[in-house]
Amino acid sequence: MLLEEKPSVRSFLDSPEEAGEEFPDWYKSSRSDAWMTFQEIDWPKRSDEAWRFANLKKLSHEELYDAKEVECNDIDRLVASSLSLEENAGQIFFVNDRVVTSPSLDEDFSKKGIIFKPLSQALIDHSELVQKYFMTQDPCLGSAKYAALHRARLRNGFFFYVPDGVSLTVPVEVFHWVSGNSASIFPHSLIVAGAGSSAMIAEYVTSIDDEISFCCGVSDIHGEENSKLTYLRAQNLSEKAQSIHLLSTRAALNSKIKTFNLDLGCEWVRNESVSRLVGEGASSETLAVSVPEKSQEFDMRTLQLHEQPNTSSNLLYKNTLYDDSKTTFAGMIVVEDEAHHTDAYQTCRNLLMSNTCEANSMPGLEIKADQVKCSHGATSNPVSEDELFYLQTRGINESSARQLLTFGFVKEAVDRIGNDSLEEVVLGKLERRFNKIGKR
């Protein structure tokens, strides 16, 4: 056994868990307030429009507990077993929300004032800076209860701060592993890019075993003026896991934020992504690929919120559905009153690989300004017979041809990440996935 468990079990629904003495006062009260908020808000109901098409039966938290501390004696093997970047500017490793082995950050970068620390440490070392950005985004897509739960119970995560004018050309990496039956983790990712800075972040959330687990994560990304950020998150939890992830980005004047979500694991996934464009000239690109199989159910809700003129946003979600899997995509573009000269695009494409999969698409628009260019598209199709036939005439057998075409289908989204090393990691993970499905 790689891991040894230490006993300490408690359902996270039973009672609040106060912040430790070492944390700043604002954080302690934020945490206890959050517990109150969590209890006040109702659980999602069938009739909630924000949960339309969602199978709420899959979401039961009765048997879940805060993940226990585990001793990890072979972190290198864990890292080796997961695909990650060949070169990185820094790394932090978590197992069950606890830091294992000390975090690294390239010395040149730490000299420039870059902060890359576990959140538990950053809360103490940089209290004011963290407070300025911590949980400031409104969880407006239906999961306010889970946002409160996250705030009330989060144990760790990371804080990544790039000062004004500093550029990182190599990504930093964050690893989250979860282990143990009914373990719940609440990873928090707080990313702030100062004016004129640029950086890339890759985050992986993975199960070590095949047990039931629950991950309720929040990633908040703030791009100050003229900054440029790329954020990649790859989720590959166990087949029995449940995951809720709330991603929000805030792009200020002329800043650019790009996010990419890869979802492979979990019995049930709910991803909410809010891209706010709060400064003129800001742009955001929201990308996602998921490859559900068996009875996996992925529920994705997105919002592109244009608050200022001359902003642009682009969204591309690609789902390849096998077996009895089900996806729900609900996207919304909101162009506020004054946000003239907005360009906003939204595309969701579903590739249907079995006769029992189900794809729901709800692409939406709410436009209150003029001089706006907006469009959305949603398609659901099987692999094209013509394309299959063409490849077969070139001597490629049907199953290889099918695999090639599905790979090509998702690659369109991956190519838009625009960084070779990040793309390589994603493609590697996808290749493993398709090979595994192809071999069945």
Place this chain on the structure above:
Amino acid sequence: MSADSNSGNTIEIDREEANFHYDVKYKHDAGMGLSEETIDYIANVKGEDQWITDFRKKALSVFYEKKMPTHWASEDLDSINFDEIRYYLSAGEAPKRSWDDVPDEMKETFERLGIPEKERSFLAGVEAQFDSEAAYSNVKDAVAEQGVIFVNSSEGLAEHPEIFRKWFGKVIPTGDNKFSALNSAVFSGGSFIYVPPGVKVKHPLQAYFRINSEQFGQFERTLIIVDEGAELTYMEGCTAPKFETNTLHSAVVELVAMKDAKIQYITVQNWSANVFNLVTKRGLAHENAEVRWIDCNIGSRLTMKYPGVVMKGEGARGEVISIALANDGQHQDTGAKMIHAADNTTSNVVSKSISVGEGRSTYRGQVHIPKHLKGCKNNTECDALLINSKSRTDTYPAITVRGNKHSTQHEASVSQVSEEQIFYMKQRGLSEAEAMSLSVNGFVNDLVREFPMEYSVELKRLIDLEMEGSVG
């Protein structure tokens, strides 16, 4: 059009055309508010069979049980006060067969709308609904000779129960939504049409609806059955005078297309800006049948209308073509519902909306393809045009596809009239308003062509009217 265009003096709607009101003495008036007594009153006046009264009462209890759909729809619905509405009014006279028998006052109303003189000769039959009851009804002999039944709803249920009872409330069950339940409780008026097998009705059948009494809701009920291999085009047009208080219009329209039949249902609607227009329309298409909804919504305070087609037989086809224009204070919440319930069924939705001034137009659609089927196809296109900086448009489609033997595509776009286009036309001597009007007409032109000639002329005129004063 520039972003800073002054929205303060945007639109002064010219509704003079329909803005008039004559005093009509109603013989039967069920009074304000809704209760079991209202239903007894209606049943008594109409002399209905017991089963209809029972049907109405059951519907009333469903209406009370159902909540307002404000969790997804406009909260403006809550401003409807059901106690301040008259649910039944009737001049109490039998439907007229000859134009000469129609009371002068009513005739004047129709004349003003320009209905009969221009079109009577052109159209096969005119069934003009004046408030609750058909005041004028005339089916050309030729059509009647073919065995086509074209009557109002009360007459249909009383005289042809063997045909209409079978499908009545079957396409749209009472409990479908709160407003279909309301209609089922208090319906009066509307058309019942039966076209026998193989009969292709050459000319469109037509009915005009008007609301002519303050605080009075109109609840017409239409059921059209087109038998095997038969074809029918039905048109309705709506204009209503301006009133001080809100008026509720909540119709239920059921279409049944038997094997190989074709139905086209055409609506041009121009309600005044205080009308709540909450309509449930659905068609049932059997094997190889085709149901087409061609819909144009102008005016009203809030329109909620999502014509649907249930494709029940193999090879059935459903289509919704819709144009919506929302002006100041108006919300056009329209869309389409396509339910695929058999193999190789295809559906097509093309929707174009124009938002002027502070108007808001919404597309809301549903496409449903379950997994035990194969070869189903859907195409949906929604285009929205925003005229002023305060105009608003929304799109909320929901598409469910199960299995890998189907194909769906949905596309939507939002744009405005290009400044270059306007500049070009102005340079050729058109005023900005004329240029704008021309552009807007161009935007909807490919859909307008789907309407019969006289409607497309009327429609262009209506769009011109609505666009007046929207620029400058």
